[in-house]
Amino acid sequence: QVKVVESGGDVVQPGRSLRLSCAASGFTFSSHAMHWVRQAPGQGLEWVAQIAHDGGYKGYPDSVKGRFTISRDNSRNTLSLQMNSLRSEDTAVYYCVTEVGARAFDIRGQGTMVTVSS
Amino acid sequence: DVVMTQSPLSLPVTLGQPASISCRSSQSLAHSDGNTYLIWFQQRPGHSPRRLIYKVSNRDSGVPDRFSGSGSGTDFTLKISRVEADDVGVYHCMQGTYWPYSFGQGTKLEIK
Numbered sequence: 001q002v003k004v005v006e007s008g009g010d011v012v013q014p015g016r017s018l019r020l021s022c023a024a025s026g027f028t029f030s031s032h033a034m035h036w037v038r039q040a041p042g043q044g045l046e047w048v049a050q051i052a053h054d055g056g057y058k059g060y061p062d063s064v065k066g067r068f069t070i071s072r073d074n075s076r077n078t079l080s081l082q083m084n085s086l087r088s089e090d091t092a093v094y095y096c097v098t099e100v101g102a103r104a105f106d107i108r109g110q111g112t113m114v115t116v117s118s
Numbered sequence: 119d120v121v122m123t124q125s126p127l128s129l130p131v132t133l134g135q136p137a138s139i140s141c142r143s144s145q146s147l148a149h150s151d152g153n154t155y156l157i158w159f160q161q162r163p164g165h166s167p168r169r170l171i172y173k174v175s176n177r178d179s180g181v182p183d184r185f186s187g188s189g190s191g192t193d194f195t196l197k198i199s200r201v202e203a204d205d206v207g208v209y210h211c212m213q214g215t216y217w218p219y220s221f222g223q224g225t226k227l228e229i230k
Contacts, residue, residue, distance in 0.1 A: 045167065045221040102151075
C-alpha cells in the first residue's frame with residue numbers, strides 16, 4: 001500500500017531556509033515522478049514542485065521558482081524540498097504527492113506545517 | 119496557466135438529497151495522449167485531501183458509488199446522488215494536463 005510521511009515543518013523567520021522530507025513506501029519509488037503541493041490556512045491547494053522519476057526534470061511555478069529546490073534520493077525512497085528566502089505567504093501545510101501511474105496524482109500523507117513569521 | 123473555476127463555492131444540502139459541483143477550466147483538458155487529466159479530491163474537516171475520482175470519471179477503490187464524475191473539454195461535474203453526513207467537507211477539482219498543474223478554489227459542502 002502506498003504510504004508517505006512528510007516531516008521537517010517548523011516555525012521560521014522570513015528570509016530563512018527550511019528543508020522538508022517525504023519518506024515513501026509501498027511502491028517502486030524510483031519508477032515514479034513525485035511532487036509537492038501546499039495549502040495555506042483556510043485556502044485552496046497550490047502545486048509547488050515536480051520531479052521526474054530519475055531526477056532529470058524538475059518543474060516549479062513562478063511563485064517559488066528560484067527559491068525552492070526539489071530533489072530525491074532513490075536509494076532511500078526519499079523526496080525533499082529545500083525552501084530558501086521564505087516569505088509569510090509560504091505559510092502552509094505541505095503535502096508530498098505521488099504519481100503512481102501516468103498523471104495519477106494522489107495525496108496519501110498528513111502533510112507538514114510550515115509557518116513563516118517573525 | 120490553466121485556471122480552474124469551481125461553482126458553487128458553498129453548497130448547503132439536505133441529507134439524502136443530491137448534490138452537484140461544477141468545475142470549469144480555462145482551456146480544454148484533453149491531452150494529446152487521448153486522456154483528460156481531471157481529478158476530484160474530498161477533504162474532510164481536519165484531514166488531508168483524499169482522491170475520489172481520476173481521469174474525469176474513474177472512481178477510486180473504496181469510494182461509494184454515490185459519487186460520480188463526468189464531463190469533457192472544459193466542463194466537468196462531480197455528483198453525489200444522496201448526500202450523507204460523512205460527505206461534509208471541501209471538494210477540490212484539479213487538472214494534470216498542463217504544467218503547472220492547478221486546483222480549483224474548492225467547494226464547501228455542508229448539511230442544511
